[in-house]
Amino acid sequence: MNLDQRARQAAEGIKSNVSGHPLLMMNATPAQVPLVSRMLSFAGAFALVAIVGFMMVQTNMFASDSDETAETAPPTTVIVTTTTAPIETIAPAVPSEGGSEAPAEPIGEDPVVEPVDSIAPDLVITAPIDGDRLKETAVVFAGTTEPGATVMAGPYQATVTDDGSWSIVLILGEGGNRARFTATDEAGNVSEASIVVYYDPPVTTTKPTSEWGYTAHATYGECALAPPYDEYYGTAAPGTTILVLSDYGSGSTVADGDGNWWVRVEFPTAPTGKAFVVKVKNETTYEKFTFEFVSLAG
Numbered sequence: 001m002n003l004d005q006r007a008r009q010a011a012e013g014i015k016s017n018v019s020g021h022p023l024l025m026m027n028a029t030p031a032q033v034p035l036v037s038r039m040l041s042f043a044g045a046f047a048l049v050a051i052v053g054f055m056m057v058q059t060n061m062f063a064s065d066s067d068e069t070a071e072t073a074p075p076t077t078v079i080v081t082t083t084t085a086p087i088e089t090i091a092p093a094v095p096s097e098g099g100s101e102a103p104a105e106p107i108g109e110d111p112v113v114e115p116v117d118s119i120a121p122d123l124v125i126t127a128p129i130d131g132d133r134l135k136e137t138a139v140v141f142a143g144t145t146e147p148g149a150t151v152m153a154g155p156y157q158a159t160v161t162d163d164g165s166w167s168i169v170l171i172l173g174e175g176g177n178r179a180r181f182t183a184t185d186e187a188g189n190v191s192e193a194s195i196v197v198y199y200d201p202p203v204t205t206t207k208p209t210s211e212w213g214y215t216a217h218a219t220y221g222e223c224a225l226a227p228p229y230d231e232y233y234g235t236a237a238p239g240t241t242i243l244v245l246s247d248y249g250s251g252s253t254v255a256d257g258d259g260n261w262w263v264r265v266e267f268p269t270a271p272t273g274k275a276f277v278v279k280v281k282n283e284t285t286y287e288k289f290t291f292e293f294v295s296l297a298g
Helices: 003-019 035-058
Strands: 123-127 138-145 150-153 165-171 175-184 190-199 215-218 229-235 241-245 251-254 260-266 275-282 288-295
Touching: 123 175, 123 190, 138 150, 138 175, 138 190, 150 165, 215 275, 215 288, 229 241, 229 275, 229 288, 241 260, 251 260
Parallel strands: none
Antiparallel strands: 123 138, 138 165, 150 175, 175 190, 215 229, 229 260, 241 251, 241 275, 275 288
16 A cells, blocks of 8 residues: 555545544534635645644554555665874883983984094114114114004014114124014004115134224215215224214224225214214224215205
């Protein structure tokens, strides 16, 4: 049964109930009702029927007595969705129980970079002098270097003091000997230096020492190189030590088996353009020669 059929059925029921009411059936001939009243009555009845019909439809009161199943509209489900934007929170920093958390690094500060040492240490040989002729086989070599550096002569290590002074004893062979040294600083930088010295062993001769003449000569007398130097040579009894002495540099040598001697002497602290005295002395006979030298090094 559809909605129109149910409405008509309800209207017929209301009409039947009204017509059978005992108060309405007392007069068989109803009085004439004015037109306006009838229209109002009709409108009210229509409104009453519409209201009752609407209520019955909503409450499914118009169910059929037959086996028909009442048609019902499926319920409407309204889903309300509420969207809430997450709130970003910053948790406070909590120190650890042990209190050993690392401090935050400062922002904007560059790390401190230690400078790299790439400069080789100074290495100077102060004794003996390059070119010396020596009569001893055991010779003390000495010099200076950077404090804290290690000085080696081949596989042998020299003794280095706190101020960088070093020394080592080396054994010479007969004739020329080249002594090589290396200095290594704490950063691993290496310097090298070397000199040549001569060992002249004593010569046995039957000729008396007094018969050997002692002579001495200066080669240049002046020098413009840095450091300035001069070379001295002469004759003396074999094995005689010859000393070269001055206020600005000294040296020594030994006459060889043929009675000849030669030595090169540097004057690193000599004043420029000023002549000074150089003495060449025979250590055995105490004879000496005197020379002048002038440094022209600027």
